[in-house]
Amino acid sequence: MTAMKAHWPHAFTMTMAIMLCTWSIETPAAIVTSDCASINRFCTLDELVGGGSMRINDQVFANWSADDEYTVAPVDMSLVSVIPLDDQALNPGFQLVTNGAMRVTGFDYIDINLAFYVSVVSGASPIVGSSLELSALEFGAGNVGGIVAVSSDVITANGIDVLGEQDVLEIVSLPSLLSDSIDFASQTALLVQTNILITGENLPDTVALGSFMQRFRQTALPEPPLLPLLGLTLLLLWRRRHRSPL
16 A cells, blocks of 8 residues: 555656646747758748748748839849748748848839748648738938838738738838738638838939848647646546555
8 A cells, every 4th residue: 555655646746747748848840941952941032933932830831923023123032031930839930131132222123022822731720910020121321212111911812802911111211110910810821912112212322121021920729728637637546546456
């Protein structure tokens, strides 16, 4: 009987430790790239437009396209890095870093339309919101004016319904709008269309976009209720104790 009494608190302690560890550990962060030279690290915009894709945690970013038909200042998309953001398990996304490729002088302008699909993997919680943030930009010291703007439409995967629009911008001598976010009904897949506009307003002006970030927020899966599971664990251990031979 003494051995059984000693076993009881040990089994209880081990069971509780396992339960608490299971609840406290989030799904490990995951980055998987396809058809990108920097494997599982990042993709260039050129690689993504050429058929590459990224899985970031439970979301897949694929089917990228770019249209710069109206751009006066050409952009080398092979210099633009699209870096996965996996630091928030249920709010992954990417940071687009231009590495100097999106800079204009005078009245030249960059006007690029990007499009991509984002979807969740099978069994993952749906997407319910998006955020957009201008994270780095530059105006010349003697600028008369200048505009850096990023606008993004979040659309249902069939391309029919616009779920929301996000706009971030910086204009010389006017108040900034550096972040924007939207919420929408649960979606397992989205079409995202993003416009990047960069221009000066006078011959000496220099304007550059350094980077922006976009994330897509998922709903949190409910955690198991603590007290009912604790009660069930105690009951199972009690039954095991009393059915064991003395």
